[in-house]
Amino acid sequence: MYGQTRKPTVTLVSNEQKWDGSETSDAVKPPMKIVHVVYSLDMGGAEVLVAQLCRIQRANGHQVSVCAYSHLGAVGELLRDEGIEVYVPGEAPPAQTILRYFRHFRALKPDVVHCHNVAPTIQAALPAKLAGAKRVISTRHSLVAPPYNVGEEIKYGVMAACCDWIAGICEVTCSNLRGAPLAHRKKIVRVYNGATAIEPVPFDSLGKRGFTLVFVGRLAAVKNLQTLIRAVAIAVERLPELELWVVGDGPVRAELEALTAELGAGNHVRFWGQRLDTAQFFSAADAFVMSSVSEGLPMSLLQAMSVGVPAIVTDVGGMAEVVRLSGAGLLAPVGDSAAIAEQIVTLASSPDLHAEFSDRKSTRLNSSH
Numbered sequence: 001m002y003g004q005t006r007k008p009t010v011t012l013v014s015n016e017q018k019w020d021g022s023e024t025s026d027a028v029k030p031p032m033k034i035v036h037v038v039y040s041l042d043m044g045g046a047e048v049l050v051a052q053l054c055r056i057q058r059a060n061g062h063q064v065s066v067c068a069y070s071h072l073g074a075v076g077e078l079l080r081d082e083g084i085e086v087y088v089p090g091e092a093p094p095a096q097t098i099l100r101y102f103r104h105f106r107a108l109k110p111d112v113v114h115c116h117n118v119a120p121t122i123q124a125a126l127p128a129k130l131a132g133a134k135r136v137i138s139t140r141h142s143l144v145a146p147p148y149n150v151g152e153e154i155k156y157g158v159m160a161a162c163c164d165w166i167a168g169i170c171e172v173t174c175s176n177l178r179g180a181p182l183a184h185r186k187k188i189v190r191v192y193n194g195a196t197a198i199e200p201v202p203f204d205s206l207g208k209r210g211f212t213l214v215f216v217g218r219l220a221a222v223k224n225l226q227t228l229i230r231a232v233a234i235a236v237e238r239l240p241e242l243e244l245w246v247v248g249d250g251p252v253r254a255e256l257e258a259l260t261a262e263l264g265a266g267n268h269v270r271f272w273g274q275r276l277d278t279a280q281f282f283s284a285a286d287a288f289v290m291s292s293v294s295e296g297l298p299m300s301l302l303q304a305m306s307v308g309v310p311a312i313v314t315d316v317g318g319m320a321e322v323v324r325l326s327g328a329g330l331l332a333p334v335g336d337s338a339a340i341a342e343q344i345v346t347l348a349s350s351p352d353l354h355a356e357f358s359d360r361k362s363t364r365l366n367s368s369h
Contacts, residue, residue, distance in 0.1 A: 032111040035128075037067045037101075037120040041076030041086065043248070043274055044218055045299040046116055046141040051075050052196055052299075053114075054084050067104065069097070069123060074276065097123050105131035115163075117141055118152055122159045129162040139167040139191070142296045143317045144176040157182025167191040169297045170318025192318075195302030203284035210241020211348040214285035214309070216278055216300040219250030224314075224335065226259055228291040231340035233263040238345050242268055244289070247281050249274040278303070285309045286354070287347055293334050295319050310357035312343045328360030 034057055036050050054064045065085040068076050076086045089100045101124045105113065112135045113128035115121040121138040128136045138160055157180070160166055166187045168174035174190045177183060213232070217223060225246065232244045246256070246269065253271065260269045275281070278300075282288075288304035288311045297318030301311055305322075311329040313319045323329035330343040347354055 031061045033063045034112045035065050035110045037115045037124040039119050040070040040073045041068045042073035047075045048299045098127050102127035118156050122155050125159045125162040136163045137165050138163045143294050148180050153181045169193050170321050172317050193297045197306040198279050198303050200283045201279045203280040208284045211286045213244045213287050213289045214281050215289050216247040219248050219253045224291045224293045225256050227337050230337035233265045234341035235344045236268050239348050244269045247272045282307050308358040328357040
């Protein structure tokens, strides 16, 4: 994809390969200037992926920087601490934003500008092309599920004409993109998210008790964590030592804490807030759980897989796609607390099934992501 002139065959790729599906060879390629463009660098799946790409690309000898339109965020602070340049132009009217990006790109002379999601593509794809970037790429990290935001997708379609490739992070995303207004169907390619494997770390300080479910992500309405908390309240009748650890923060946290108290599940649901040290939570987990009503391919799922943690997720989007591809993990219908509870009990009650899922997941991730 970077530096490519023909359409690649994109399959699951590992971190040892070029992440974008392009061909590799033994020939030494010159380093590139690569700029990633995001809305902000708050803690989130797409932002974690961008940070991971920056590290991998820098390790491969490329000059990497990030443009975070709105503000720096926790991930941005981390990248700056690691010596990666992060430019924050600040919020401004559209014309002014496009002009700022044009001036920035013209001064920087990047080989590749990689826009992540809708707003960064609308803001940065045109100025990147006008400034002479050799390749402009847009990645859609969500499902782009109908019904479409027609106005937003039309703006995206107009600016995506400046892109060489449009990457969808799962097959469902690509299918939805092809049906969107002003879709550039010939440019759309599937590139599954990759994940740098997590090394297991000690977790004694966390106070793990019984079978432990871990959710890592933003506490937003689309994650539908109310359904998951209700499922835990049902499952504890048969699994009295069951715990759910909610790692993350967001606008619905107070609502979720109130629901937990209302259900009398305070001894079984623990809210940890936003954490950067997530490795210990994945290391402690017996299962990764997510009950979203809509989801692309969450980085937290892939990180859990990297340490062999089985998953129980709702049957939506890329996460269900990956669970099916891996042949390990359990799916449940969206919004069905009883079904999720049953899957929790099934996994917790069968050590052999848990061990089989764990082996399949880590093996599949190492070979495919």
